[in-house]
């Protein structure tokens with residue numbers, strides 16, 4: 001309801017024509033950022049954009065598939081490590097990036113098969129995904145010895161892989177992307193992921209997925225094998241998180257066990273809650289806002305960044321249960337109603 | 349009467365802990381029937397329906413659809429075979445529009461073009477056109493029941509199970525629902541659970557009476573109304589009201 005006031009249509013509806021206009025304008029805005037910001041600022045914004053891809057993976061799964069995976073960081077970290085290990089071994093980054101999407105998808109397919117086809121409850125789904133990412137973190141941390149080598153690459157345990165190479169042009173291994181280039185790639189991938197998911201939700205698959213979130217039993221009784229749809233959504237989300245992980249490695253020339261840790265896993269949930277899971281664009285904004293705040297608090301020497309973020313999350317959950325963007329919609333709807341602008345202003 | 353049995357249960361049983369909610373039901377439904385299932389609250393009618401649609405697993409016994417054992421199938425497989433159900437508690441997509449609800453139902457079986465045509469047809473039949481873009485959660489109770497009824501029929505099932513389809517409806521709405529059920533019966537076998545005797549008289553030819561998880565009687569409506577045992581456990585109370 002509230003979203004309609006902002007002109008945000010239900011996920012299964014075709015976006016209104018002006019939506020494409022807004023997306024194009026946003027793209028234009030983002031792609032011109034390098035013209036007037038310096039390299040340091042570009043560098044930190046690239047980080048936000050990459051993390052926003054990770055937020056999209058959870059937002060899609062939770063907001064539209066009804067599955068709260070607390071451990072999308074498992075695929076994020078896996079994507080990062082896959083990219084680093086492959087790129088360093090082969091000296092070729094395009095295929096490394098591709099496989100960094102595929103491998104997390106395969107992992108998600110196996111993990112998802114047991115969870116979703118095993119029909120575990122929602123709570124267990126959240127707990128197991130969290131446990132998986134924490135186990136991976138522990139596992140990676142334990143690889144500090146010389147014996148933990150994949151090909152020619154040492155996993156380095158705690159220390160991660162600080163030599164993770166930047167992306168090269170597919171046709172020219174000598175041409176390494178610089179900070180501004182990485183910014184363009186990150187922004188491009190974020191837009192592609194966003195638009196891709198938005199369009200995916202318009203397909204038969206997307207509409208059925210949303211129906212399962214709305215009322216799984218009804219979808220089953222109609223004859224849909226809901227497990228198949230949920231499983232596919234989980235695999236897709238795993239791939240997106242893997243992509244984000246690889247891009248994060250490319251952005252910072254580093255991958256490490258912290259990509260999997262509890263702090264990182266909780267951050268993803270916070271971005272999505274702050275942005276509101278009923279839209280895809282909300283969590284992108286949530287990520288940028290929260291990360292910007294995190295960085296800013298860091299530079300202010302507050303020292304208690306996590307505490308302040310925790311308080312913000314609590315306030316968000318208590319005050320704006322739907323998240324920022326949908327709450328803005330609710331307020332707009334209320335104002336419109338008060339001003340007598342809506343004719344059909346009846347409550348149910 | 350011809351014995352084209354479309355659905356059959358053999359000694360079906362369901363225990364909840366120590367309670368035998370369904371205590372050995374052997375039931376036969378002939379193709380094309382419009383059967384009414386009545387019985388006091390707690391008799392096990394909803395539990396029986398849920399077992400037929402794999403929402404609950406039977407503790408013992410068998411369910412056969414067109415002669416094949418379907419006892420162990422999943423709910424979605426039951427749906428695909430062509431058994432549709434409206435549960436007692438409305439089971440719709442409250443957060444989606446009326447059109448989307450019907451589209452999801454129609455698309456489960458039909459190809460895209462056929463599904464769209466089916467949605468239009470169901471909306472016309474149920475006079476839901478003006479509500480097409482409304483969220484189902486915003487609708488009045490009776491309208492939501494019709495949306496669900498529409499969803500069940502849009503799927504074009506061979507058997508339709510309706511658990512208290514007129515609960516909370518006005519007399520006028522109830523009459524209309526009776527018409528819709530009779531209409532749907534032209535192409536599907538139907539079982540209706542109801543309490544409203546007036547309504548049952550309107551539609552039923554054959555009635556099964558449940559009592560304490562077992563079939564107490566099964567006969568024509570006229571004979572059921574004359575049956576002293578049935579009167580004692582059930583009709584005596586709500587029939588006179």
Ligand SMILES: Nc1ncnc2c1ncn2[C@@H]1O[C@H](COP(=O)(O)OP(=O)(O)O)[C@@H](O)[C@H]1O
Pocket residue numbers: 364367369387388389390391392393394395396
């Ligand atoms: N999920 C359940 N757990 C335990 N007992 C149940 C459950 N569902 C139904 N029952 C019991 O089974 C009996 C039959 O219930 P139900 O099938 O709903 O009856 P009806 O639909 O005829 O009113 C009742 O005694 C009820 O309390």
Ligand SMILES: [Mg+2]
Pocket residue numbers: 393394395436
């Ligand atoms: Mg009941």
